[in-house]
Amino acid sequence: IERGEKVVFVGKNGEGKSTLVKCIMGETKFDGTLTLGHNVMIGYFAQNQASLLDEELTVFQTIDDVAKGDIRTKIKDILGAFMFGGENSAKKVKVLSGGERTRLAMIKLLLESVNLLILDEPTNHLDLKTKDILKTALKEFDGTLIVVSHDRDFLNGLVDKVYEFGNKRVIEHLGGIYDFLEKKRIDNLRELERNN
Numbered sequence: 001i002e003r004g005e006k007v008v009f010v011g012k013n014g015e016g017k018s019t020l021v022k023c024i025m026g027e028t029k030f031d032g033t034l035t036l037g038h039n040v041m042i043g044y045f046a047q048n049q050a051s052l053l054d055e056e057l058t059v060f061q062t063i064d065d066v067a068k069g070d071i072r073t074k075i076k077d078i079l080g081a082f083m084f085g086g087e088n089s090a091k092k093v094k095v096l097s098g099g100e101r102t103r104l105a106m107i108k109l110l111l112e113s114v115n116l117l118i119l120d121e122p123t124n125h126l127d128l129k130t131k132d133i134l135k136t137a138l139k140e141f142d143g144t145l146i147v148v149s150h151d152r153d154f155l156n157g158l159v160d161k162v163y164e165f166g167n168k169r170v171i172e173h174l175g176g177i178y179d180f181l182e183k184k185r186i187d188n189l190r191e192l193e194r195n196n
Contacts, residue, residue, distance in 0.1 A: 001161075003037065003115075006138070006145040008155050008177065011165030012193050017148045020165075021120055024146075043114035047121050050101035055094035059084050059104055062093060066111050082107050082133055099125045106134055115143035123151045150189040152177055166192070 001007055009017040022028040024036075025044055036042075053062060059079065067075055079089045082103050096104065102125045109117065117138070123131050131154050138145060138158060149155055155177040162173040162180040173180045181187065 001144060001146065003144055004142065005161060006159045007147070007161040007163060008159040009146065009148045009163050009165060010150070010180070010189050010192060015165035016170075017165050018120055020170075021118055021146070021148060024118065040116050041114045042116045042118060043109045043112050045105065045109050045117070045119040045122050047124065049105040049109075050098065050125070053093045053101060053105060053108075056092065058090050058092055059096070060089040062104055063107055063111060066108050068111075068113060071111060078107060078111070081137075083130070099127060099130065102126060103130055103134075106137075110137055110141065117141060117143060117145050117147075119145070119147045119149075121148055121150075123149060123154050150192075152181065152188050164192075 009020065011017055019028060021044075023030045023034055025042065057065070060075070063075055063079060064072075071078075076085075076089070079085060084091075084100075084104070084107075093101065093104065102122075106122065122134065126134065131151070135154055135158055138147075145159075147155070147159065157176065159177060160175070162175070162177060164171045164173060164180070173183065177189075181189070184192075186192070
């Protein structure tokens, strides 16, 4: 995966997508060689990310803790863009819904100074509006993106390469998610669960 590429890992559950992510993150042992590029700083969104936020902090404090440099002047705008405008930024994390926590965890990740984002099923608890906001932010992100997702509409226009996990191998497909679906003659990524 080259610098600046935006790719997706797709395939049936149990074929190794999340395991490969854990290998990249150093969270699981593996055989073979994994080489990260020079100066790669990883931001990681796991499915449990939202539960790792400090419940006693407010929304604003959560973001204030990670925002560095020029971005600090834009905290309010960013919170507003992710629907935490006005008084919502003073809410404590512990009163937020699951979707709000996921949104907050995403903002936090996007503000960290990382150049490789790895997102494991980032849209699971997000509504359509939030998905669009996240997609826009990821399109503007100038680093490398690896996303594990079954969400066809979210991936459309976001990724330019698909890695298909299945039958104990990984196949690289160049092009966007609709190119991949057309090639596989399927309508959505959930159908991969049924097909071999």
